[in-house]
Amino acid sequence: MSLQDKLDAFKADFEAGKPPYNVPPSVIETMHRATAELKASGAAHKALKAGDKAPAFTLNDPDGNPVSSDDLLRKGPLVVTFYRGVWCPYCNMELQALQATLPDILRAGASLVAISPQVAANSRKSARQNAVTFPILSDAHNEVAAAFGLRFTMQDYLVELYKSLKNDLPAFNGDPSWTLPMPARYVIAPDGTIVYAEVNPDYTRRPDPSEMLPAIRKAAA
Template sequence: MTLQEQLDDFKTRFENGEFSFKPTRTQLDIMDRATSELIDGKAAVRALEVGELAPSFVLKDTDGRTVRSEDILARGPLVVSFYRGVWCPYSNLDLQALEASRAAIATHGAELVAISPQSPANSRMSQRQNRVGFPILSDPQGEVAVAFKVRFELPDYLVELYKGIGINLPIVNDDSSWALPMPARYVIASDRTIAYAEVSPDYTRRPDPPVLLPVLERLRTASRHRSF
């Protein structure tokens, strides 16, 4: 089953009330409204695209170690996935799919990181619950998400819904703002050029990680040619 098939299956079961939290039709309509407004506002169009230079970043992993994008790019390409948080089941399925492709990504000479606004403690929970072996980096105040132009402020009506169902982003993210990154996947070449970009204003839709492999293969082939 592809990642999108898993996401679609979860969405159907969620809307049918098959989990402990059973959303009302009104709650589902509010979630759909927020997604539609993000799509109609063309938020994803403003995000960084293929051919642009990716911003450099310095972030902490779940153990407090400093991770520098420039250090990773000195070793090869970098796959970056923006992750909403441990509270989002769609994002957790995304992490699991990335983990399933981690070895193949490494075989192509690339490294993989996820970037989330959540606190390191919550990122540790994400790693443990989803059994991922790649770093989940904490992005305080969403500064890296802003640099990639994928961060957005939640509308007030969605904030009220989240509060009502126990999703308190200021606590999860250790940040007073109510903001999230759109789900986004980037492949960054060693010279910081973006070779692949997929940004979705609909959090229930994500690209299947294996689609990254041909991109990484092209980068590896180009690197070999430059070395001759």
């Protein structure tokens, strides 16, 4: 089953309000509205694309160790995935799919890192819950996400919904800004050029990790 098939199956149960979710239709309508508005804003079209130069970054892993994109690129291609946080079930399923594909990524000579705005403790939780062995890096204030053109500010009504659901992003992220990255995945060649880019303002849509393997192999050649 592809990653998107798994996401679609979860979404169907979640939006149908099946236990244990029991989500009222008004919540689903608000989430749909927010996604539609983010799509209509054209924000995804402003994100970095294949052919662009990737910004260099250094971020800390959950143990406080700095991880540098320049250092990783000296070893070969770099796969970077941006996700929202451990509270997002779609993101967790994506991390699991990436972990399953990790042996193919490593065999192709590439490195893989995941980036989210959450604090180190929540990155550790992400790694533990999803049995992830690649680095999960903390992007305070979504600064690196902004450099890639992915950061957006949540609508006021969506902030209120999250608060009502006890989804306290300022606490998760150590940041009061209520910003998130659009989910995105990049393959960066050793010279810093982006050779694969997938950005979607709809957080329920994620490409299968296998789709980027040809770009990784080409960049490593």
